Amino acid sequence: xxxxxxxxxxxxxxxxxxxxxxxxxxxxxxxxxxxxxxxxxxxxxxxxxxxxxxxxxxxxxxxxxxxxxxxxxxxxxxxxxxxxxxxxxxxxxxxxxxxxxxxxxxxxxxxxxxxxxxxxxxxxxxxxxxxxxxxxxxxxxxxxxxxxxxxxxxxxxxx
Numbered sequence: 001x002x003x004x005x006x007x008x009x010x011x012x013x014x015x016x017x018x019x020x021x022x023x024x025x026x027x028x029x030x031x032x033x034x035x036x037x038x039x040x041x042x043x044x045x046x047x048x049x050x051x052x053x054x055x056x057x058x059x060x061x062x063x064x065x066x067x068x069x070x071x072x073x074x075x076x077x078x079x080x081x082x083x084x085x086x087x088x089x090x091x092x093x094x095x096x097x098x099x100x101x102x103x104x105x106x107x108x109x110x111x112x113x114x115x116x117x118x119x120x121x122x123x124x125x126x127x128x129x130x131x132x133x134x135x136x137x138x139x140x141x142x143x144x145x146x147x148x149x150x151x152x153x154x155x156x157x158x159x
Contacts (some may be wrong), residue, residue: 016089019138044083046100050078073109
């Protein structure tokens with residue numbers, strides 16, 4: 001995992017610099033800077049708009065008593081898209097804009113759900129055929145019960 005993160009934090013900026021350098025060679029550095037500023041501005045506006053609509057959708061689901069799994073994953077992807085769009089660069093902007101497309105987001109959301117379900121199933125598969133957990137059950141945990149007089153609640157609040 002550490003190697004993947006190191007590659008991510010070194011290769012992505014190198015690729016971004018290369019792409020910006022190549023774009024500068026085609027359209028001049030002034031237009032390249034303008035492109036970076038434009039995509040950051042438009043991306044921030046789009047992320048804000050979708051973030052607000054996501055917030056209203058989440059609120060509606062919570063008030064109706066539904067479990068907001070879909071909305072939470074959408075919110076996470078919109079947040080990541082906003083972070084990518086704020087980051088200067090062509091590659092990160094492309095990923096950020098793609099995450100703001102609802103069709104692509106729904107496809108990714110379903111893939112994330114499948115991976116999460118596999119992780120949950122892997123946790124359940126740690127039990128053997130007799131239903132016994134493979135984790136040791138003979139661990140003793142010492143504990144003490146401290147009872148408090150209900151009339152003495154003010155002593156807890158004061159200090």
